[in-house]
Amino acid sequence: MEFDPRIFIELFAETIQYWWVIVPSIVLGLVVGAIPGFSAANTIIMLLPLAIVLPIDVGFVAMIAIYCSSRMGAGIPAILVNIPGTAGAAATPLDGYPMTQQGRGQQALAISFTSSVLGGLITTVVALIAMPWLAEVAFYLHSVEMIVVMLFGISLIATIATGDTLKGLTAGFFGLMIGAIGADVVYEMPRGSMGFLELYDGIPLIPALVGLFAISEAFIVIDRDTILTERGRAAVLHSTGWAPTIEGVRETLKRWWHVVWTSIIGLFIGIIPGAGAAIASFVAYQQSKTYSKTPELYGTGHIEGLIAPEAANNGVTSGTLVPLLILGIPGGATAAIMLVVLQYHNVTMGTDLFVNNPKLAYLPFTAMAVTYFLMIFTIPLLARYMSHVTVVRTVYMAPVVIAFTLVGAFVSRDYIFDMYLALAFGVIGYIARRTGYHVAAILIGVILGPLLETYFIRALKMSQGDISVLFSSTLGNILWVCLFLNLAIPIWFERRNGRRKVRSA
Amino acid sequence: MSDDYLFELHRRRFLMGTVATITAGILSSGRIADAYAADFPSKNIKVYIPTRQGGGADLNLQLVTGVWKKLLKINFEPVFQPGAAGRVAYEQYMGKASSDGHELLFGNMGPEVLNWVVKKPTFPLDAYRYFFRVDSDPSIIYISRRSKFKTIEDIVAAGKKETLNFATSRIAHPATIGVLALGKATGAKFNPIPFSGGRNTRNAVATGEVPFGALPSASIVIQQKNFKALALFDDKNVLGGKIDNAPLVNAKFGTKLPPLVSARAFAVKAETIQKYPDRMKILEDTLRKVVATEEYKQAVIKAKAPWELISPGGQKECAEYVKNILAIGEEYGDLLRGASAKEAAKKKKKKG
Numbered sequence: 001m002e003f004d005p006r007i008f009i010e011l012f013a014e015t016i017q018y019w020w021v022i023v024p025s026i027v028l029g030l031v032v033g034a035i036p037g038f039s040a041a042n043t044i045i046m047l048l049p050l051a052i053v054l055p056i057d058v059g060f061v062a063m064i065a066i067y068c069s070s071r072m073g074a075g076i077p078a079i080l081v082n083i084p085g086t087a088g089a090a091a092t093p094l095d096g097y098p099m100t101q102q103g104r105g106q107q108a109l110a111i112s113f114t115s116s117v118l119g120g121l122i123t124t125v126v127a128l129i130a131m132p133w134l135a136e137v138a139f140y141l142h143s144v145e146m147i148v149v150m151l152f153g154i155s156l157i158a159t160i161a162t163g164d165t166l167k168g169l170t171a172g173f174f175g176l177m178i179g180a181i182g183a184d185v186v187y188e189m190p191r192g193s194m195g196f197l198e199l200y201d202g203i204p205l206i207p208a209l210v211g212l213f214a215i216s217e218a219f220i221v222i223d224r225d226t227i228l229t230e231r232g233r234a235a236v237l238h239s240t241g242w243a244p245t246i247e248g249v250r251e252t253l254k255r256w257w258h259v260v261w262t263s264i265i266g267l268f269i270g271i272i273p274g275a276g277a278a279i280a281s282f283v284a285y286q287q288s289k290t291y292s293k294t295p296e297l298y299g300t301g302h303i304e305g306l307i308a309p310e311a312a313n314n315g316v317t318s319g320t321l322v323p324l325l326i327l328g329i330p331g332g333a334t335a336a337i338m339l340v341v342l343q344y345h346n347v348t349m350g351t352d353l354f355v356n357n358p359k360l361a362y363l364p365f366t367a368m369a370v371t372y373f374l375m376i377f378t379i380p381l382l383a384r385y386m387s388h389v390t391v392v393r394t395v396y397m398a399p400v401v402i403a404f405t406l407v408g409a410f411v412s413r414d415y416i417f418d419m420y421l422a423l424a425f426g427v428i429g430y431i432a433r434r435t436g437y438h439v440a441a442i443l444i445g446v447i448l449g450p451l452l453e454t455y456f457i458r459a460l461k462m463s464q465g466d467i468s469v470l471f472s473s474t475l476g477n478i479l480w481v482c483l484f485l486n487l488a489i490p491i492w493f494e495r496r497n498g499r500r501k502v503r504s505a
Numbered sequence: 506m507s508d509d510y511l512f513e514l515h516r517r518r519f520l521m522g523t524v525a526t527i528t529a530g531i532l533s534s535g536r537i538a539d540a541y542a543a544d545f546p547s548k549n550i551k552v553y554i555p556t557r558q559g560g561g562a563d564l565n566l567q568l569v570t571g572v573w574k575k576l577l578k579i580n581f582e583p584v585f586q587p588g589a590a591g592r593v594a595y596e597q598y599m600g601k602a603s604s605d606g607h608e609l610l611f612g613n614m615g616p617e618v619l620n621w622v623v624k625k626p627t628f629p630l631d632a633y634r635y636f637f638r639v640d641s642d643p644s645i646i647y648i649s650r651r652s653k654f655k656t657i658e659d660i661v662a663a664g665k666k667e668t669l670n671f672a673t674s675r676i677a678h679p680a681t682i683g684v685l686a687l688g689k690a691t692g693a694k695f696n697p698i699p700f701s702g703g704r705n706t707r708n709a710v711a712t713g714e715v716p717f718g719a720l721p722s723a724s725i726v727i728q729q730k731n732f733k734a735l736a737l738f739d740d741k742n743v744l745g746g747k748i749d750n751a752p753l754v755n756a757k758f759g760t761k762l763p764p765l766v767s768a769r770a771f772a773v774k775a776e777t778i779q780k781y782p783d784r785m786k787i788l789e790d791t792l793r794k795v796v797a798t799e800e801y802k803q804a805v806i807k808a809k810a811p812w813e814l815i816s817p818g819g820q821k822e823c824a825e826y827v828k829n830i831l832a833i834g835e836e837y838g839d840l841l842r843g844a845s846a847k848e849a850a851k852k853k854k855k856k857g
Contacts, residue, residue: 042558045558045559138708138712142712142713142714143714185699185701186699187623187841188589188675188676188677189624190589190624197589197596197597198588200589200593201589201593273705273708273712327711328711328728328730329708329711329712329731330704330708336704337559340559340564343727343809344808344809348730349730413586413587413588414585458698461696462670464668464696
């Protein structure tokens with residue numbers, strides 16, 4: 001299954017003819033992506049009967065377009081109103097929302113969209129060319145290696161804690177403790193669920209996400225006129241037409257290399273079955289901050305802090321399709337639903353597909369490329385007009401945000417309990433903000449803690465309790481060294497710079 | 506007596522009569538509806554499902570209700586309540602659902618009943634009953650097509666030399682019990698690693714994280730190209746070539762394991778069965794008709810679900826299944842709760 005560029009070019013031209021499917025699917029994906037609690041997987045499940053009766057190529061293209069555009073759509077509420085509707089967008093508001101508060105919402109949206117589109121396009125092309133080799137990644141990254149990958153993400157807590165170490169680490173550990181609620185992964189014995197059946201499977205992510213970020217923010221901003229700061233308001237009022245959008249696109253293109261390597265992180269994480277956009281965006285953010293020349297600007301509305309998670313979570317989309325098409329292993333929930341549709345049409349995954357039906361095998365990637373290409377045209381309009389949301393007065397905005405987020409908390413599992421839970425997290429987030437604890441550190445613990453525990457317990461169960469299993473694989477050991485260097489190098493740099501400053505003084 | 510007076514009288518009588526009739530109708534309507542099965546179902550039927558939307562149970566239910574709704578002339582409203590290995594849906598159903606026959610539960614008798622062995626629910630086990638089994642899916646041992654193992658004997662021989670990990674959906678599952686029982690019977694050591702759900706369990710074997718796995722056969726039939734079935738925990742192999750003509754464990758190793766199958770079935774509160782036998786008859790009779798229709802068969806085949814596994818059964822068959830699976834669960838209860846094989850043997854000796 002050698003990559004033949006002629007087939008790709010021919011297919012790309014053919015796929016453009018599906019614009020009539022792709023365009024409405026993009027609109028649908030953007031809308032469902034922007035609604036908290038909804039996701040591409042939910043939407044495709046709802047459209048499953050339709051996807052099955054449509055011809056295979058049309059159904060497949062529609063699913064791909066929804067998948068890609070919903071990722072981009074999730075960035076909109078995360079940036080504008082601090083509502084990351086899905087776990088994959090959880091790292092987006094860290095720098096996206098401060099930009100909005102500073103009156104740079106339009107620019108932030110343009111940066112988010114451009115990095116999403118570029119990240120998606122780049123990883124689609126990389127995945128297409130390197131597919132056979134990339135598929136092998138799934139054979140090497142098992143529980144032990146995933147523990148180290150998780151630690152890359154969790155080490156972001158330490159990075160966040162640099163401002164106030166004690167508070168940062170306390171918030172992180174608090175998040176990890178909340179993440180430990182629920183049945184253990186092996187014997188399914190409930191822990192810390194306080195008798196609530198709804199907590200038996202752990203803290204549901206969407207209520208935690210929207211509570212910690214959006215509801216707590218709504219409580220905070222209610223005493224202000226708008227979510228914008230005074231300077232931000234002035235900036236919005238004086239912003240001229242398309243200029244911030246153009247500026248956002250320009251700033252992103254200037255940082256093209258940043259888009260490339262953070263999206264590649266997403267691609268690799270997407271290939272690993274079970275890993276997802278949440279891990280990718282946190283790891284990308286952490287790596288971006290670690291190797292930045294201006295790490296102190298992260299969290300204050302820094303452009304690179306917004307590019308990293310958005311490029312990474314779009315890289316995941318291409319990644320999840322690689323093991324699906326080559327090995328028949330769906331990397332995530334959305335890919336699993338696509339597999340159901342393909343099986344319904346008697347399509348057998350694997351290398352045979354590329355030999356016997358190369359057009360169908362490459363179609364998801366060309367569809368992705370065309371989708372991202374067409375999404376370019378949505379950037380200016382969405383960035384310019386969506387950003388007007390920020391000037392809405394908080395007396396209207398806060399109740400709407402709370403209502404929307406509560407609905408979002410409800411729809412993911414249909415439990416009224418989750419709405420109360422979102423409110424409880426809103427109160428926790430509010431107290432944390434008022435007392436100077438970082439909600440992002442809590443959230444990282446809540447999201448990545450259970451995943452780390454799952455891989456850790458599984459590795460221990462496989463080794464029958466032998467802790468040395470953590471250092472039993474070559475790739476795992478290489479990753480441990482990388483993790484150590486990743487944590488040590490910034491400290492070493494900081495100390496060296498400190499010494500230089502002292503000497504020069 | 507003027508005409509007006511007569512008209513007034515007639516109108517008054519008419520109005521009084523109407524009011525009386527409506528009142529009597531309202532008051533008696535519930536009882537009449539209760540008394541006559543012909544009025545059942547009088548509204549849509551709500552079905553609680555203990556797994557996520559889009560999963561195997563969802564598909565299975567859609568196939569059945571697609572035909573069933575035409576016979577009952579109502580619609581079905583699925584309520585997906587995943588979580589806690591199915592416990593959430595059962596607790597919600599037992600706590601909130603009405604017992605008039607308009608609210609049912611559609612679950613997987615195997616793993617969900619085994620759950621009660623690990624941790625008892627808040628309601629008595631006989632407070633609900635499965636009344637119609639749709640399918641019967643035997644557990645199998647499978648490997649990746651890339652595996653170095655070729656036969657079940659290879660797996661057992663390797664398990665005798667060193668402990669072999671195997672992937673399973675969850676610990677409290679008929680497939681897990683099957684492999685543990687095989688190990689016990691042959692002296693091989695097998696270590697169950699739960700991967701939460703069929704997809705992850707397949708992936709773990711496909712990527713080589715564990716050498717083999719155990720799942721209900723339908724999960725493997727759909728991916729026959731990637732996986733090879735090595736052995737079957739049942740007394741017959743109805744799937745034949747669809748699972749590589751995998752041998753029966755009992756026949757191969759001389760064990761006497763009962764069939765370790767997963768079985769999707771409809772359940773109701775026991776109260777419904779006692780109060781409304783006529784309604785239950787309607788539900789059971791129409792369900793039997795559904796699985797006998799050509800339309801249902803074609804829908805199953807089109808959905809790539811193995812038709813051979815469709816195995817309708819009534820209350821008696823379901824009760825027998827539950828009794829057997831609970832007995833097996835009790836036998837392996839300590840292992841399911843996390844005791845090591847040694848500890849489990851000690852505990853059993855003590856009890857004995």
